[in-house]
Amino acid sequence: MKITRAEVEHVARLARLELTDAELDTFTGQMDGxxxxxxxxxxxxxxxIVPTSHAVPMENAFRADEPTGSIxxxxxxxxxxxxxxxxFRVPKVIE
Amino acid sequence: xxxxxxxIHELHDKLKAKEVSSVEATRAxxxxxxxVDSQVNAYITVTPEQALVEAEAADRRIAAGDIAxxxxxxMGLKDIFITKGVRTTCGSRILENFVPPYDGTAVAKxxxxxxxxxxxxxxDEFAMGSSNESSYFGPVKNPWNLECTPGxxxxxxxxxxxxxxxxxxxxxxxxxxxxxxASHCSCVGVKPxxxxxxxxxxxxxxxxxxxxxxxxxxxTDAAILLGAIAGYDPKDSTSVNTPVPDYLAGLKxxxxxxxxxxxxxxxxxGLDPDVKRAMEEAIALYKSLGAELREVSLPHTEYAVATYxxxxxxxxxxxxxxxxxxxFGHRADExxxxxxxxxxxxxxxxxxxxxxxxxxxxxxxxxxxxxxxxVKAQKVRTLIMQDFLNAFNEVDVLLTPIAPTPPFKIGxxxxxxxxxxxxxxxxxxxxxxxxxxxxxxxGFSAAGLPIGLQLIGKPFGExxxxxxxxxxxxxxxxxxxxxxx
Numbered sequence: 001m002k003i004t005r006a007e008v009e010h011v012a013r014l015a016r017l018e019l020t021d022a023e024l025d026t027f028t029g030q031m032d033g034x035x036x037x038x039x040x041x042x043x044x045x046x047x048x049i050v051p052t053s054h055a056v057p058m059e060n061a062f063r064a065d066e067p068t069g070s071i072x073x074x075x076x077x078x079x080x081x082x083x084x085x086x087x088f089r090v091p092k093v094i095e
Numbered sequence: 096x097x098x099x100x101x102x103i104h105e106l107h108d109k110l111k112a113k114e115v116s117s118v119e120a121t122r123a124x125x126x127x128x129x130x131v132d133s134q135v136n137a138y139i140t141v142t143p144e145q146a147l148v149e150a151e152a153a154d155r156r157i158a159a160g161d162i163a164x165x166x167x168x169x170m171g172l173k174d175i176f177i178t179k180g181v182r183t184t185c186g187s188r189i190l191e192n193f194v195p196p197y198d199g200t201a202v203a204k205x206x207x208x209x210x211x212x213x214x215x216x217x218x219d220e221f222a223m224g225s226s227n228e229s230s231y232f233g234p235v236k237n238p239w240n241l242e243c244t245p246g247x248x249x250x251x252x253x254x255x256x257x258x259x260x261x262x263x264x265x266x267x268x269x270x271x272x273x274x275x276x277a278s279h280c281s282c283v284g285v286k287p288x289x290x291x292x293x294x295x296x297x298x299x300x301x302x303x304x305x306x307x308x309x310x311x312x313x314x315t316d317a318a319i320l321l322g323a324i325a326g327y328d329p330k331d332s333t334s335v336n337t338p339v340p341d342y343l344a345g346l347k348x349x350x351x352x353x354x355x356x357x358x359x360x361x362x363x364x365g366l367d368p369d370v371k372r373a374m375e376e377a378i379a380l381y382k383s384l385g386a387e388l389r390e391v392s393l394p395h396t397e398y399a400v401a402t403y404x405x406x407x408x409x410x411x412x413x414x415x416x417x418x419x420x421x422x423f424g425h426r427a428d429e430x431x432x433x434x435x436x437x438x439x440x441x442x443x444x445x446x447x448x449x450x451x452x453x454x455x456x457x458x459x460x461x462x463x464x465x466x467x468x469x470v471k472a473q474k475v476r477t478l479i480m481q482d483f484l485n486a487f488n489e490v491d492v493l494l495t496p497i498a499p500t501p502p503f504k505i506g507x508x509x510x511x512x513x514x515x516x517x518x519x520x521x522x523x524x525x526x527x528x529x530x531x532x533x534x535x536x537x538g539f540s541a542a543g544l545p546i547g548l549q550l551i552g553k554p555f556g557e558x559x560x561x562x563x564x565x566x567x568x569x570x571x572x573x574x575x576x577x578x579x580x
Contacts, residue, residue, distance in 0.1 A: 003458070007458075008454070011454050011457050011458045011461065012454065014457050014461060015412060015441075015453050015454060015457040016416075016419070016434070016437040016438050016441055017438060017441050017442055017445070017450055017453065017454070018435075018438035018439050018441070018442040019442065019450070023447070023450070026447075027450070027451060027454055030451060030512055030513075031451075031454060031455060031458065033513055034404065034455060034512065034513055034516075035458075037400075037401060037513055038401040038404065038405055038468065038472075040397075040398065040401055041398055041401050041402065041405075041471050041472065041475050042471070044395075044398065044475060044478065046471060046474035046475060046478070049474040049477050049478065050474070050477055051470050051473030051474045051476070051477065052473050052474075052476040052477045052480060053303060053473060054289075054303050054333070054529075055289035055290070055303065055304075055480070055527075055528065055529020055530075055554075056289055056290045056333065056335055056529060056554075058333070061332035061333075063329060071196045071197060075196035076196070076422075078194070078196060079192075079193055079194065079196075079422070079423035079424070080421075080422060080423065081420055081421075081423075081424070081425070081426035082426070088421050088422055090421055090433060090436065091430060091431070091432055091433050091436055092432070092433075093433050
């Protein structure tokens with residue numbers, strides 16, 4: 001086994017995903033199969049190989065720090081599930 | 096020949112000669128969508144009123160003598176492209192009612208030319224899939240055989256070309272999502288070099304791999320549409336500031352003396368016999384046109400799928416953290432506290448393929464596994480990129496199949512995600528290497544299903560793969576065949 005059901009539950013908590021028992025069972029089996037497959041990368045010696053995070057090597061992209069237009073408060077809030085005045089409304093954060 | 100059958104350049108000529116108006120062309124396309132899309136399900140949202148307003152504006156522009164290559168052309172957009180005032184779902188329940196406040200750069204460029212947007216096209220949810228079966232809005236059917244998938248994730252963008260419900264479309268390609276559906280629906284699809292087209296306003300899946308590109312009826316249209324959207328954009332810091340060549344002007348370069356490489360790892364046992372035959376015919380044709388063909392090696396090919404499914408899922412798990420029910424999108428009802436809101440909102444909003452990839456990516460990035468999985472995959476990515484650089488020291492272009500088989504049946508690979516992932520084996524390496532590829536129609540299987548040919552170019556070598564594709568298209572009739580719909 002590459003991954004246990006308990007580990008899958010832990011990962012679901014990290015990912016903020018509420019999974020059903022059936023989903024946990026299915027994902028445990030499927031992730032186990034996929035992780036067994038990706039093990040094949042270990043056949044390659046990658047000591048001293050520089051990891052690639054981007055296809056095009058680039059340094060930081062700087063721009064002048066000048067104010068430009070924005071979409072505005074009403075547009076920004078137009079898709080909010082809940083709002084209050086000019087804020088996004090969420091359930092109480094501090095218990 | 097109906098108006099909806101025309102290519103961009105054919106319709107452009109008719110618009111310019113005032114033989115047809117954009118309103119007429121747009122109405123013909125909307126009627127065609129009405130007539131056949133219930134069978135195909137290529138569209139998530141059709142925007143008839145807005146399209147007709149845009150068509151009227153295009154006609155005024157044409158009357159004033161101001162016509163650009165895309166002015167008045169009815170087009171569809173994968174629903175991953177942010178469109179101002181038009182619902183953008185990305186194929187997901189979590190964005191079912193999301194109406195963006197701005198246009199992304201590629202869309203803005205089309206609108207500047209006066210293109211007419213007729214609607215938003217179906218796709219795998221968050222572009223995660225190879226069959227368009229993971230869409231919240233139902234699977235897309237392949238116009239060549241309604242029991243088959245059109246491929247994915249830009250399944251709607253390819254099916255709309257084959258069903259003649261858009262003159263041209265835009266898609267995105269993270270691991271083959273333009274080229275594979277183009278192949279399965281017998282149209283032309285280009286995955287440009289990473290950084291060639293701005294990703295601003297394109298909903299992110301895997302940011303180091305995602306790229307925007309055209310799906311069209313022929314290579315000339317692909318050159319026109321790529322030229323329209325390519326270029327540096329200050330709003331996408333990963334777009335590359337290098338000049339955009341005139342792709343159309345370069346199309347007729349020909350292939351005499353061109354060195355075409357055949358990567359031996361792509362012509363393996365297990366390749367479908369119909370696909371193998373189509374590749375052999377293409378190789379023979381290029382030889383007869385004076386190209387020089389030789390075997391090359393991309394030794395790390397067999398590691399590409401594993402590398403991709405670690406890097407792409409890791410990036411996805413990070414990108415999709417933004418869907419938390421706070422600022423936009425779905426929010427679960429009856430929740431106690433913030434943590435429960437996140438977990439329930441995401442459980443309700445995401446489908447199973449998206450959850451599976453978020454889980455895999457979260458695991459690959461989690462404490463204790465980061466080096467073993469994520470960094471290891473990034474190192475193998477370096478080896479895969481080097482394979483391509485080495486091959487391109489010997490040859491100008493690579494020729495490969497797009498997919499190991501013709502389109503598969505709806506439902507056939509749903510139960511086994513790994514089998515689905517492996518169907519992308521010939522397209523994924525191009526994204527990992529960050530270079531460009533094109534899919535062009537190259538024949539049909541015995542059962543009458545489309546087969547595509549892939550040409551892979553050097554980084555920013557789009558002009559070469561387009562002219563190589565054009566030479567093939569001039570000698571074949573595959574792109575002229577119409578789906579029986």
